[in-house]
Structure formats: structure tokens, C-alpha cells
Amino acid sequence: MTDLQWMRPVNVGLAAALALLGLEAGAQAPDDRLLQGRQAYEQHCSSCHAPPGQTSPEAPDLRRLDSFCRRLSEPALILRCRSDVDAYFVHSVREGKVRAGLVHMPPWKDRLDEATILAIRRYVETPAWSEVPGATPR
Template sequence: MLIKRLVVATALLASVGAVLAHGDVTPQVVDVSTLRPLGDGILDSNPYVGDKEAIRVGSSAYNQNCARCHGLEAISGGVSPDLRKLNDECATVNANKKKQCQVELDSYYRNSVLGGKVRDGRVYMPAFAGILSQEAIWAIKSYIETRKYE
């Protein structure tokens, strides 16, 4: 009986650690003061593609706001979509349609981050509108674009 209680207690302690492993679930504001300002209008596509400073800021912002669900270094543990797969969406499209595919993918990403994801009344991803600036959103996208799906 004592062994059974110890096993149950150990399992409960392990599950608490797993729940707290990715830290606070409160969205975090991102310091974008080192990035080129993008103005008030929300852009349709990522203006920071390949920008080293945006990738640096995006890495930090991703770890603060996205990693708890989408995985450390954008490597999903299977709970939420693996964002690295977004990088491959336009890879098989012919050259003539590649730019349009990228704009559509950027738009989908932007709208998902701003509006969140809700299904059947359940929040799967919080809306980051009013929390993350568009500079932060595009910096995170720039970071994700550096992560390759293997």
C-alpha cells in the first residue's frame, strides 16, 4: 500500500513539473527598440526577412511567448503545430507563384497571432493583438524562418 502511494505521489509531482516547465503563460511584451519601426498599418508580409537583428529579437520574443506551446527553438513536442512546417509550405510551389504563396503564408501567420485560435469555444492560442507590436510579430516570424524542419 505504501509503494502504491509513493508511485501516485511521484506521478503527481512529475506532472506539476511538466505543467510549469515552460514558465508563465502571461503574454510578454517584447522590446523592439532596436528594430526599424514599421508604422501603424499592419503589413501583409514580413519586412524583416533575413534581418539579423530582427532574428535576434524574434528568438527572445518566441521563447517568451510561443515556446511554452510550440516548443523550444520552434521544435514542437506535438501539443501545438510545429511552426517550422510553415517554412516548407511554399517550397514546392513553382517560381511564378512562390511570392504570392509567401504573402498568403505571412498573412495567415499574422492573422493567427493577432486573432489567436479558438475552436468550439475553447482557446487553443490567445490573441496577441494589443500585446505584441507588428515589429515583434514579424521579428518572431523572421526567427521561425531560420528554423528548419527535419
């Protein structure tokens, strides 16, 4: 084994963890993603899911999607849980929600790309919505 071969598993693991966090090379800066998420949420989501920080009787509170993940303490489990919630969120937004023949949420796959959907997700999970760049107090 050469001097640096032992680092390969570490580098691969670190790259995977950073990718899950959205920090891969060329990724949008966090503030830009949050601003994009805020704008997209206000334009496409807030009419049903309520303005930031408020609840709606018509639609679920999106801030609670990863409430189970927040109770975990093992970093690897937290990453996996958040990845699963992200996948569920993207699928739900893209495909919509139909139950017993009733449309509870329309599909957005023709209007929102995955990057925008994930930006909305990051914005929604931001603890202090008022700290997002460009946010206005309500």
C-alpha cells in the same frame, strides 16, 4: 517615351518584391530582426510551441507553415505564397485560435505588434536556428 520611362514598371515591380521580402528602405537589418524574433519567441511562444528545433504535442510546429511554398519553383508564386502565409500567421497570432468554444491559442494583439510577430515568423523559418545571433544550443 523618354529614355528612362521604360524603367518605371521595373522599378515598381522591384520595389514591391523587395517590400515583400522586408527589404524596404529603413527596414531592420536581418540579424536584428532574427534576434528580436528569437527573444520574442522564447518569451511568448516557446512554452506552448516548444523550444527551437523541437516539436510540441500541445501546439503546431511553426516551422511547417510554409512547407507548401518551399515546393514551388516560380519566384512570383513563392513570393505570393509566403506573403499569404505571413498574413495568415499575423492574423492567427493577433486574433488567437478558438475552435468549438475552446481557446487553442490566446490572442496576442494587445501584447505583440505586427513587426514583432513578423520577426518571430522570420526566426521560426530560419533553417538553422542555432545560427541566429544570441542563440544558445539546447
